[in-house]
Amino acid sequence: MPTMTLIQAVTDALRSEMREDKDVVVFGEDVGKNGGVFRATDGLQAEFGEERVFDTPLAEGGIIGTAIGMALYGLKPVPEIQFQDFIFPAFDQIVSEAAKIRYRSGGQYTVPMTIRTPYGGGIRGGHYHSQSGEAYFTHTPGLKVVIPSTPYDAKGLLISSIRDPDPTVFMEPKRVYRAIKEEVPEGSYTVPLGKARLAREGQDLSIITYGAMVHVALEAAKQAEQEGISVEVVDLRTLLPYDGDAILKSVKKTGRAMTVYEAPKISGFGGEINAFIAENAIEYLQAPLYRVAGFDTPFPYTLEHDYMPTTDRILHFIRKSKAY
Amino acid sequence: MTKYEIQSVLKGDGSDWDHNREPHLKDDQLRAIYATMVRVRMLNERGMNLQRQGRIGFYIGSEGQEAVHVASAAALEPTDWWFPHYRDPGVALLRGATIEQMVHQLYGNAKDMTKGRQMPNHFSFKDQSFFSISSPLTVRVPQAAGAAYAMKYKRTKQIAVSSFGDGSSSEGDFHVGLNFAGVWKAPVVFLLNNNQYAISVPSSMQTASETYAQKAEAYGFEGVRVDGNDPLAIYAAMKMAADKARAGKGPTLIECYTFRMGPHSSSDDPKRYVNPNDLTFWGAKDPILRMRNYLVKKGVWNDALEKELVERTKDEIQKAIEAAEATPAPELRELVTDVYAEVPWHLEAELQELKESVE
Numbered sequence: 001m002p003t004m005t006l007i008q009a010v011t012d013a014l015r016s017e018m019r020e021d022k023d024v025v026v027f028g029e030d031v032g033k034n035g036g037v038f039r040a041t042d043g044l045q046a047e048f049g050e051e052r053v054f055d056t057p058l059a060e061g062g063i064i065g066t067a068i069g070m071a072l073y074g075l076k077p078v079p080e081i082q083f084q085d086f087i088f089p090a091f092d093q094i095v096s097e098a099a100k101i102r103y104r105s106g107g108q109y110t111v112p113m114t115i116r117t118p119y120g121g122g123i124r125g126g127h128y129h130s131q132s133g134e135a136y137f138t139h140t141p142g143l144k145v146v147i148p149s150t151p152y153d154a155k156g157l158l159i160s161s162i163r164d165p166d167p168t169v170f171m172e173p174k175r176v177y178r179a180i181k182e183e184v185p186e187g188s189y190t191v192p193l194g195k196a197r198l199a200r201e202g203q204d205l206s207i208i209t210y211g212a213m214v215h216v217a218l219e220a221a222k223q224a225e226q227e228g229i230s231v232e233v234v235d236l237r238t239l240l241p242y243d244g245d246a247i248l249k250s251v252k253k254t255g256r257a258m259t260v261y262e263a264p265k266i267s268g269f270g271g272e273i274n275a276f277i278a279e280n281a282i283e284y285l286q287a288p289l290y291r292v293a294g295f296d297t298p299f300p301y302t303l304e305h306d307y308m309p310t311t312d313r314i315l316h317f318i319r320k321s322k323a324y
Numbered sequence: 325m326t327k328y329e330i331q332s333v334l335k336g337d338g339s340d341w342d343h344n345r346e347p348h349l350k351d352d353q354l355r356a357i358y359a360t361m362v363r364v365r366m367l368n369e370r371g372m373n374l375q376r377q378g379r380i381g382f383y384i385g386s387e388g389q390e391a392v393h394v395a396s397a398a399a400l401e402p403t404d405w406w407f408p409h410y411r412d413p414g415v416a417l418l419r420g421a422t423i424e425q426m427v428h429q430l431y432g433n434a435k436d437m438t439k440g441r442q443m444p445n446h447f448s449f450k451d452q453s454f455f456s457i458s459s460p461l462t463v464r465v466p467q468a469a470g471a472a473y474a475m476k477y478k479r480t481k482q483i484a485v486s487s488f489g490d491g492s493s494s495e496g497d498f499h500v501g502l503n504f505a506g507v508w509k510a511p512v513v514f515l516l517n518n519n520q521y522a523i524s525v526p527s528s529m530q531t532a533s534e535t536y537a538q539k540a541e542a543y544g545f546e547g548v549r550v551d552g553n554d555p556l557a558i559y560a561a562m563k564m565a566a567d568k569a570r571a572g573k574g575p576t577l578i579e580c581y582t583f584r585m586g587p588h589s590s591s592d593d594p595k596r597y598v599n600p601n602d603l604t605f606w607g608a609k610d611p612i613l614r615m616r617n618y619l620v621k622k623g624v625w626n627d628a629l630e631k632e633l634v635e636r637t638k639d640e641i642q643k644a645i646e647a648a649e650a651t652p653a654p655e656l657r658e659l660v661t662d663v664y665a666e667v668p669w670h671l672e673a674e675l676q677e678l679k680e681s682v683e
């Protein structure tokens with residue numbers, strides 16, 4: 001079995017699905033000849049031609065607006081938004097159109113589209129190449145929101161998203177695009193949407209997280225173990241609809257929980273998860289529910305590692321929870 | 325003729341016309357265009373009254389603009405995809421949707437094909453290739469370009485038409501959609517209903533361009549300007565644009581110069597901003613009146629046919645209203661269906677909570 005980085009697994013997922021289904025088309029800014037600024041579509045135009053893999057004019061609203069039209073007509077478009085920070089010109093098309101078309105047409109029309117977009121900080125990208133905007137989309141019924149953390153999941157979840165009959169925002173943790181390598185099967189396979197993954201088993205405390213933060217949480221859990229605290233890490237993988245059963249199962253076992261996310265803390269997705277835990281399992285809790293998150297500031301350049309959750313900051317809350 | 329001169333066939337009240345430019349339609353096609361315009365007008369009048377009586381929540385009509393969409397649709401294949409303006413019900417009617425289906429939608433009841441999820445007039449008729457309407461119009465400009473790309477990719481020889489207003493031309497999606505379509509040479513026609521007002525804002529405050537049609541030039545394709553109260557000129561322009569798109573020669577922007585004779589919607593009072601002289605001027609150019617005069621002069625229409633059409637339509641609307649008022653609201657479960665292909669666990673839980681709270 002070949003080993004791949006997360007970005008290679010993304011490319012491999014696209015290649016596998018394009019070989020299986022002629023309705024899959026891939027496009028966006030610089031995705032054609034150049035193969036994408038992160039090389040996610042490297043080699044695809046050479047294999048599948050310019051009709052299926054192509055560069056578009058520089059307009060995110062146009063990329064998503066036209067992708068919706070293609071999806072309505074029966075294609076399975078996989079548009080790329082070069083950085084998630086650039087998605088907002090397309091926000092109207094995603095939130096007011098793609099997400100609502102099935103509902104508003106009484107189920108007559110559907111939008112099987114997968115928007116791929118790299119997100120997240122830690123790459124010296126400043127305000128406009130670092131943000132983590134998942135909560136804008138999890139607040140929109142009709143969308144699915146998927147964030148992988150490993151190469152294996154990236155490929156399987158991306159294939160599931162492409163095959164899904166509804167619009168999916170597929171956010172890729174660019175900070176770990178090349179940080180981890182693991183075995184990834186050749187050909188097509190799926191990882192189901194809506195199911196979390198137990199990234200690490202533990203007894204004393206649950207960290208519910210996703211994307212690049214999974215790896216920071218795992219490192220914190222490793223260090224906590226040396227202090228005698230056994231930490232469980234739940235990787236959500238799909239944020240909408242999220243895996244409520246997996247969250248409750250973990251929290252009911254450990255009795256302590258926190259969410260870790262790199263987006264601004266207020267109205268962040270971890271707040272939803274903590275509210276869900278409070279509503280459904282408060283009697284199991286032995287400590288407050290914490291949010292270890294980004295600061296409620298625009299994303300900074302020089303101090304980005306102080307802005308984002310670190311192992312130290314997570315460890316601080318692990319100790320605080322345990323000592324409560 | 326200069327480049328953006330208004331193209332017309334009918335002269336004056338329609339009793340005379342330009343024989344050189346007259347498109348050659350069969351008698352039953354001509355009658356279908358006319359009858360559909362009349363049906364749209366009659367549904368419009370009754371719908372506004374239903375709203376005034378408080379029997380439906382809202383109405384948004386097409387008075388004075390019926391020719392733009394009805395004559396355009398007549399020039400297309402019924403399988404060509406229409407990305408609608410909310411003033412376009414005639415396209416669906418011409419293609420076989422029924423007044424009863426529309427009235428159920430106005431009432432948002434259990435027989436409404438959109439399951440009571442949208443305001444009145446926000447129709448969706450997939451069987452008639454009439455795409456779902458959202459209140460903002462311009463979003464469908466790039467969507468139509470994308471569907472047209474897919475049609476070209478699948479080599480189906482279908483085309484897409486996007487219909488919108490003069491106000492839409494100021495939105496970013498107008499630029500984006502025309503730009504993408506131009507680059508892709510996509511088989512799409514952009515139909516701009518220039519009724520001279522975006523709610524209360526006149527065209528003069530919408531653009532500094534002399535015409536809307538000329539905007540196409542910047543995107544590398546043809547723009548034409550047509551008398552929007554002349555069904556024959558509109559038919560000819562759309563036929564030219566559709567043939568061109570189908571032949572792989574790219575998009576066209578058609579500006580139909582017309583006038584909105586009614587309010588923007590039932591929530592609007594145009595007396596605050598429309599000059600009554602304009603209503604008199606445009607009233608004399610009513611597209612239904614002109615088309616009737618043309619048909620009568622050609623000998624394909626008469627008083628007996630008119631009486632039959634009006635009686636039949638009146639009866640159809642009345643029966644549709646009775647049927648709609650006798651139909652209950654959609655099932656509670658329709659609150660959570662069609663958000664996704666399958667109802668996810670959290671929506672089941674929310675519905676369950678609602679049921680428990682009302683029990």
